[in-house]
Amino acid sequence: MRQYKSAILALAITAALSACSPADQAAQGQQMPPQEVGIMTVQPAQVKLQTELPGRTQAFLEAQIRPQISGVVLKRLFTEGGTVEEGQPLYQIDPAPFEASLASAKASVLRAKANARSAELTFKRYQKLVKTNYVSQQDLDDAEAAYQLAIADIKVAEANQNTAEINLNYTEVRSPIGGHIGKSSVTPGALVTANQAQELATVQQLDPIYVDLTQSSAALLALKSKLASGNLKQADSAEVSLTLEDGSTYSRAGKLEFAEVNVNQTTGSVTLRAIFPNPDGVLLPGMYVRAMVTTGVDDAAILVPQKGVSRDAKGNASVMVVGADNKVEARPVNATEVVKGQWRITDGLKAGDKVILDGLQKVRPGAAVTTVDATAQQ
Incomplete structure (x- = not known):
């Protein structure tokens, strides 16, 4: 009976030892070594x-080309999609009416100068005659006023001549900037008007x-x-x-x-x-x-x-x-x-x-x- 109890006790101890995991057995025997990690040291x-x-x-610069006068387009002077230089002519508008206007303005300047010359001579003559009482002071004043009016007419005629010259220059539509030009919205024969809403072309x-x-x-x-x-x-x-x-x-x-x-x-x-x-x-x-x-x-x-x-x-x-x-x-x-x-x-x-x-x-x-x-x- 005593031998039977000893055998049972031995079996119980064996079972208890087998229930322990290897990790627990290792922990009981010795502590795990520290884990190795990769680090960086902070360096600002x-x-x-x-x-x-x-x-x-x-685009750095963009210019929408529009006519500044009214007229018929005679020629397109650029290649669509190409490059143009600043001041390069792009369109030619029929200059004939503007050449005639300029000629008329020049004639008006000549007429105004001739009238002014006549008024000047009359005024100077009256200045001498008024001293002899051959003409009245009123006549002298009227002659002076006519002379000043003639001078003003010269300035008006010259301003009209300048306007006619400007308009004639505008018959050549030029590019205000250099760059790439897109497609043309008009062809030769098209009628364009001054400052119209639709641009003729765009330069960038x-x-x-x-x-x-x-x-x-x-x-x-x-x-x-x-x-x-x-x-x-x-x-x-x-x-x-x-x-x-x-x-x-x-x-x-x-x-x-x-x-x-x-x-x-x-x-x-x-x-x-x-x-x-x-x-x-x-x-x-x-x-x-x-x-x-x-x-x-x-x-x-x-x-x-x-x-x-x-x-x-x-x-x-x-x-x-x-x-x-x-x-x-x-x-x-x-x-x-x-x-x-x-x-x-x-x-x-x-x-x-x-x-x-x-x-x-x-x-x-x-x-x-x-x-x-x-x-x-x-």
Whole structure:
């Protein structure tokens, strides 16, 4: 009976030992070694901050060509879609009526001068005769008035001659600017009128070219606040780069010209205008583009790779850092924007902090770790 009880006790002890897991047995025997994690050491650096804005291209100069006189178009003097120079003739309007008007105006000047000469001689003659009482003072006054009126008639006739010359010059419709010209809305034989609503053609100067960008007024106010507080400083040059409609990057950099002083009441945005060189004519008016605008400079920016920053359900950002005792600590941070693929941290980190980048899934706050430089492994 005693042997039977001893056998039962031995079986119970064996079963109890087999119920313990290997991990528990190892924990009882010795403590697990610290987990190895990859870290980066925070080192502030100067960073140019940029923002991406949508925009459309606009011609640098645009001239809508309209006639300044009425008449029949005799010739078109340009090639549609080509390039024209400033002052180049574009259309020839029939000059015959205006040549006749100019000839008539010149004759009127000659007549006015002849009448003035006669009035001058009469006035001078009366000046002598009035002393002998051969003519009355009234006659002298009338002669002087006639002479002054004749001089005025000369000036009127000369002004009419100038107008006739101007109108004759307007029979050649010239381009006020140099650039690319579009299609013509009239053909030879068409009757045009002075200052008509429909333009004959449009000339656009495309080198350089404007890009009008839109930015929310709230974002603009936030930027001005950061500059005023000293968190950012104004960039020396507001450089702008473009991404075209096909996703390619425009090869030439532009610069910001000005910001509109009024806010669009419908969209709540302001307009920024940038100017770009366009010698090859790649940019055409009306193209949709996206621009990267340099808004300021952070002299002590802290950048952390995106994989090192996590967010909770409310969107609050945090990082895992290794303290002086090699223990893991959860640190809440303020991650405001992405710069070159990394989060820009404005609060929560300082120079020398060790941020965990690799092995985050294997550690928890309070755990002891060993560290290696994750940036050296990249």
